[in-house]
Amino acid sequence: xxxxxxxxxxxxxxxxxxxxxTSDWAGDxxxxxxALGDPVRLRMLSLIASHEGGECCVCDISPSxxxxxxxxxxxxxxxxxxxxxxxxxRGTWVHYRVVPSxxxxxxxxxxxxxxxxxxxSCTPAVTFQEVVS
Amino acid sequence: xxxxxxxxxxxxxxxxxxxxxTSDWAGDxxxxxxALGDPVRLRMLSLIASHEGGECCVCDISPSxxxxxxxxxxxxxxxxxxxxxxxxxRGTWVHYRVVPSxxxxxxxxxxxxxxxxxxxSCTPAVTFQEVVS
DNA sequence: GCAGTGTTTCGACAACCATCAATATAGACA
DNA sequence: TGTCTATATTGATGGTTGTCGAAACACTGC
Numbered sequence: 001x002x003x004x005x006x007x008x009x010x011x012x013x014x015x016x017x018x019x020x021x022t023s024d025w026a027g028d029x030x031x032x033x034x035a036l037g038d039p040v041r042l043r044m045l046s047l048i049a050s051h052e053g054g055e056c057c058v059c060d061i062s063p064s065x066x067x068x069x070x071x072x073x074x075x076x077x078x079x080x081x082x083x084x085x086x087x088x089x090r091g092t093w094v095h096y097r098v099v100p101s102x103x104x105x106x107x108x109x110x111x112x113x114x115x116x117x118x119x120x121s122c123t124p125a126v127t128f129q130e131v132v133s
Numbered sequence: 134x135x136x137x138x139x140x141x142x143x144x145x146x147x148x149x150x151x152x153x154x155t156s157d158w159a160g161d162x163x164x165x166x167x168a169l170g171d172p173v174r175l176r177m178l179s180l181i182a183s184h185e186g187g188e189c190c191v192c193d194i195s196p197s198x199x200x201x202x203x204x205x206x207x208x209x210x211x212x213x214x215x216x217x218x219x220x221x222x223r224g225t226w227v228h229y230r231v232v233p234s235x236x237x238x239x240x241x242x243x244x245x246x247x248x249x250x251x252x253x254s255c256t257p258a259v260t261f262q263e264v265v266s
Numbered sequence: 267g268c269a270g271t272g273t274t275t276c277g278a279c280a281a282c283c284a285t286c287a288a289t290a291t292a293g294a295c296a
Numbered sequence: 297t298g299t300c301t302a303t304a305t306t307g308a309t310g311g312t313t314g315t316c317g318a319a320a321c322a323c324t325g326c
Binding site: 015016017018019020021023026027029030031033034035036037038039040041042043045046047049050054064098100103104106107108110111112 | 148149150151152153154156159160162163164166167168169170171172173174175176178179180182183187197231233236237239240241243244245
């Protein structure tokens with residue numbers, strides 16, 4: 001088992017195609033992907049990531065969605081608990097920002113080895129196809 | 134709206150951090166991420182991607198999971214309908230393989246712009262932060 | 267055509283999830 | 297302390313999903 005979860009939040013991880021995922025790691029990854037598996041949450045993440053400074057407060061997010069305030073809060077919590085978002089209270093407002101290493105980790109896992117996405121140095125040491133062998 | 138879905142299955146797409154996702158595109162992406170949001174499906178995808186030749190038949194997959202055969206088939210269908218897998222019947226057996234461009238697309242969307250994952254030429258033209266501006 | 271094997275579809279059920287209204291908490295400011 | 301605003305939590309509800317057994321479908325080989 002070469003280098004699966006590594007230090008836990010390292011950006012570069014074995015792509016899916018290197019080796020079959022272990023159950024443990026698949027569980028962790030699935031938790032993150034599941035959080036991304038909702039259009040509202042994807043848009044939230046994108047909104048936050050694309051906001052200037054890489055962060056924004058809930059009051060900047062809410063107006064973009066036709067959803068109740070509790071629902072907004074719920075989705076933010078899901079993203080937070082998946083490790084994709086981080087938040088910090090500053091006075092009355094709570095500011096959210098993305099956790100770049102988490103996104104990077106997922107991106108690396110999905111990279112399809114040589115030539116497709118990761119045709120460069122961003123290719124992790126191991127990929128989807130490597131873990132099993 | 135610069136270049137969101139592009140030609141539909143182009144590997145490189147605006148990262149989430151370039152610009153807020155449009156609802157349409159978020160829906161498409163979420164469908165794919167949702168398919169990845171299950172440990173069993175992630176392991177299946179990994180198993181197929183890492184299998185020699187980049188494909189394998191259902192009979193190669195089933196033994197790795199402690200699930201009924203209909204359930205295996207169900208998960209494969211979900212991955213197929215999300216556009217992540219492709220299948221082909223050859224005689225009695227059905228062979229599955231990953232759709233590299235789909236994985237590449239998701240990987241690109243999650244790339245976090247300069248320096249984190251995509252510190253190289255694999256950086257798409259646009260990212261998560263670019264779409265909104 | 268018939269029997270056998272590999273795979274998918276169907277129908278059912280329990281568990282989970284997105285959503286809301288109501289309520290609670292946290293901080294700002296009198 | 298009390299009120300106001302911003303955000304989170306709770307509880308309920310309808311819809312979705314993972315799972316299975318049973319049945320159907322698709323080939324192969326006889």
